Amino acid sequence: MDVIGQPVLQLHQISVRYGDRRILEDIDVDVFPGEFIGLIGPNGAGKTTLLRVILGMLAPSTGQVTLAGKPTRHGSQQIGYVPQKIHLEPDTPLRGRDLVGLGIDGHRWGMPLPNRSRRQKIDEALCAVNATRFADAPVGRLSGGEQQRLLIAQALLSDPKVMLLDEPLSNLDIRSAYEVVHLVSEVAKSRGIAVMMVAHDMNPLLPVMDKVVYIANGKAVTGRVEDVIRSEVLSTLYGYEVEVLRVRNRIIVVGGEGGEYGLLEPSDRSRCAGEEVAAP
Numbered sequence: 014m015d016v017i018g019q020p021v022l023q024l025h026q027i028s029v030r031y032g033d034r035r036i037l038e039d040i041d042v043d044v045f046p047g048e049f050i051g052l053i054g055p056n057g058a059g060k061t062t063l064l065r066v067i068l069g070m071l072a073p074s075t076g077q078v079t080l081a082g083k084p085t086r087h088g089s090q091q092i093g094y095v096p097q098k099i100h101l102e103p104d105t106p107l108r109g110r111d112l113v114g115l116g117i118d119g120h121r122w123g124m125p126l127p128n129r130s131r132r133q134k135i136d137e138a139l140c141a142v143n144a145t146r147f148a149d150a151p152v153g154r155l156s157g158g159e160q161q162r163l164l165i166a167q168a169l170l171s172d173p174k175v176m177l178l179d180e181p182l183s184n185l186d187i188r189s190a191y192e193v194v195h196l197v198s199e200v201a202k203s204r205g206i207a208v209m210m211v212a213h214d215m216n217p218l219l220p221v222m223d224k225v226v227y228i229a230n231g232k233a234v235t236g237r238v239e240d241v242i243r244s245e246v247l248s249t250l251y252g253y254e255v256e257v258l259r260v261r262n263r264i265i266v267v268g269g270e271g272g273e274y275g276l277l278e279p280s281d282r283s284r285c286a287g288e289e290v291a292a293p
Contacts, residue, residue: 027076040198050210054228060211093168093176110148116167138166158189162190176208190217
């Protein structure tokens with residue numbers, strides 16, 4: 014995408030240490046409205062730690078995070094957060110729309126009172142993620158992809174400037190993973206929301222990703238995929254030889270903890286029509 018205007022989110026010289034242990038060191042990232050950023054790296058690299066810093070849940074050892082020019086704070090309505098997954102029993106008496114509604118009043122005690130404005134906001138969020146058809150179904154009986162749609166809808170209720178997603182694809186099959194990625198991309202770009210999605214597997218993100226933040230060995234490299242996912246760049250980041258291969262439109266990272274990443278074409282989605290997303 015073409016970057017226009019000022020960054021909505023800025024990470025400046027972020028470092029996190031626990032005693033003598035270095036988790037992150039001197040992370041710099043500028044995030045612009047509508048931009049889709051993949052936060053990539055091996056398990057234990059510090060990706061979730063960086064999200065906690067952005068959310069204001071963890072104070073960095075050094076550096077600062079600013080949102081719209083001001084320091085971030087825990088609980089900011091300008092940041093939407095989508096966790097990896099939810100754990101609910103199949104018979105949990107909670108409907109899809111009830112889960113989404115927690116994005117409005119989940120921090121309050123008691124049951125919410127009937128409210129036309131509240132219901133309209135929930136319906137609009139359900140429509141935006143194409144989840145209206147299972148809005149009244151028990152959440153515990155929905156698929157992982159359907160539950161992720163509800164969590165995305167929940168995060169949209171506060172009209173955030175930035176949306177953070179922590180490994181939302183880790184428990185999904187390939188089809189559902191691509192559907193969630195393209196859903197998030199379309200909704201975010203239509204609303205001008207900046208997205209940072211954590212992933213161990215870069216494959217589903219490649220068709221929509223504007224920029225990658227690759228974290229390894231406590232450090233990060235940021236830029237376009239073609240500039241970052243290169244043998245010499247990742248070898249320097251990891252501290253040992255890493256080879257990047259491009260085979261049949263797939264990017265394969267080989268060496269040490271490097272994973273295998275690929276590329277497929279994006280699919281289309283009908284707006285608010287209750288139709289299933291086309292398989293990639």
